[in-house]
Amino acid sequence: MPLPRLIAVIDIGKTNAKVVLIDAETRSQLAARSTPNTVRRDGLYPHMDVERLWGFIVESLKALHAEHGVDGVSITTHGATAALMAGNRLALPVLDYEHSGPEETGEAYGAARPDFAESLSPRLPVGLNLGAQIFWQSRVYADRFAEVTDILMYPQYWAWRLTGVMANEVTSLGCHTDLWAPDASAFSSLVVNEGWADLFPAVRPAASVLGPITADVAAITGLRAGTPVTCGIHDSNASLLPHLGQHEAPFTILSTGTWAIAMTVGGDTGRLDPLRDSLANVDAFGRPVPTARFMGGREFDMLAPGAVAPDADDIEAVIAGGIQALPSFVPGVGPFPQSVGRWTVEPETLSAGQRTAAVSLYLALVTEACLGLCGLGREIIIEGPLARNTLFAAALGRLTGAKVSASGDATGTSLGASMLFGGPAGSSSGTVIAPLEHAGFDDYAERWRATI
Incomplete structure (x- = not known):
């Protein structure tokens, strides 16, 4: 089968969902449609509005095919999410991982979950450990859980809706789930001990073609019969994929969106701290x-509403004035999970540019702390929205001493997901950002570290 050229990527982030059309030959984005990824509050618990998303997906595929043509479909989604299937329907709603329900069985789950040495997955709050979600659902909704025939990771749920084929895949299974043992490349002791192993369909490579679209999908979208669909991939790993084999290890990819996720290829897992949101x-x-x-993107939105690009005067006012944000404004996650976020000044007294400057420096300092856990690569390549924040990138370069580049691939995770079909290898490191040159920034950073 020839490689598809025009690839529609279903890209479901925690905050927004997109369908992006990628030209595989030019590695460019031809068109995109997006919608907020809303959480429904009705029913048993807060859950993902999968039917609204499905409607958005098929309408987007239909429109993109009519406008440009679609030769293949690939999928990437956020992690910590699974679909519990009873045959061809959901046995339970797709749980929102920010729901606190799994804390109800937290003590029992803590005794059942595998050690960090096995899973390389730390104990995380709410439903961020997917194993904690399934454990809670199996206890609180035991009757419904008894109907479960298959557990699908979130990318593979959408692949199933498109193809009718069920599968699983390691990037989502290995995303702080407690379900996977990375060093053994096998399901963890939790899965075995809970008797869940038979509920997981076969693990397939992310880059495999799971199947063609179903006749029903072809009819409602207009896509040709036989349009291939990939198995799919976890979104952070989609950002990582274009860079594998293209840089001298160790190197760091910083994938940004709702989360800022630093991944150091060729790094040492021995420095990970399960109490500080670091993992494999x-x-x-x-x-x-x-x-x-x-949660860098979430914190940026919280702390810098109405953000504007800061000018030199804004940066000077923040650094000279010692204006700082201190972690963490999203509790329970990140390298300072027990710290309560605060400002050293009243933020309402700042201009929009000053506030944006202070938050950009804050994000760079927290990122530096993350790199102390996962390892600092010879170079840092920033993907996603923070790649457009020049002050953040410049500050990170000054803090780490590493070469920092803002990715030239504006399509972010979507480009990586499109590469599951193959095609041209390699990725540009993007634009190199010069380190921040400000006489007072080193002292500013040292005061921040001393304060926290």
């Missing part, structure tokens, strides 16, 4: 990748 992700080839993260 599993790349598309099944290899552990030391990772540390925090």
